Amino acid sequence: MEHIGCECSATSRQRVADCLGQEKLPLDRILEAGSELCIIFGSTTDCNRCIKTKRISKWLIQMTIRLICFYEAAINQTLPSRTPPATSGEANSLSLQQPSTTMGFPEMRFGEVHIEGPEGHLLIKLALVEACSHLNETIQIWKMTSDESLEAADQKHLVHYNDRVLGRCLDLLAKLIGLLRLDGLMADQS
Numbered sequence: 001m002e003h004i005g006c007e008c009s010a011t012s013r014q015r016v017a018d019c020l021g022q023e024k025l026p027l028d029r030i031l032e033a034g035s036e037l038c039i040i041f042g043s044t045t046d047c048n049r050c051i052k053t054k055r056i057s058k059w060l061i062q063m064t065i066r067l068i069c070f071y072e073a074a075i076n077q078t079l080p081s082r083t084p085p086a087t088s089g090e091a092n093s094l095s096l097q098q099p100s101t102t103m104g105f106p107e108m109r110f111g112e113v114h115i116e117g118p119e120g121h122l123l124i125k126l127a128l129v130e131a132c133s134h135l136n137e138t139i140q141i142w143k144m145t146s147d148e149s150l151e152a153a154d155q156k157h158l159v160h161y162n163d164r165v166l167g168r169c170l171d172l173l174a175k176l177i178g179l180l181r182l183d184g185l186m187a188d189q190s
């Protein structure tokens, strides 16, 4: 095979960028983009060339921020307790009396499938916990390798940038996982 840079797929990076560049995404597309981004993190970690490429590091971080925004929005939609508080308790209780059989769970779509009721929402929560945890682990492995190779190349400012921005991403991911777990726990006890 000819050596043309490396075997990392620019096409899959483009696909993830196109997907996460949208304003709104259904949950299945968010989860798909999340797994694909994790695969790209993995192949970048394994690639001697891409791991040192500043442009790809910055791209990965930007995509991570986008993805976490989508995860956060999905989680806000999944957890009834996370819907923004209404100005008064009365308005809040009114909003739960919308004509539906979902008992206060907002209706969501998973591809073509409508997700309804507590069981459906439990599945979504599990999928989101799994996705956030996987992203969290994948980022940490990438970052360790990236820091080493970037330091070797004397690009410390990027390491600092990565630390600052990724630190916030990891904090937010941990918070989201905590919220999902807490909500699951409270649902179990009720």
Ligand SMILES: [Zn+2]
Pocket: 006, 007, 008, 043, 044, 047, 048, 049, 050, 051
């Ligand atoms: Zn590569």
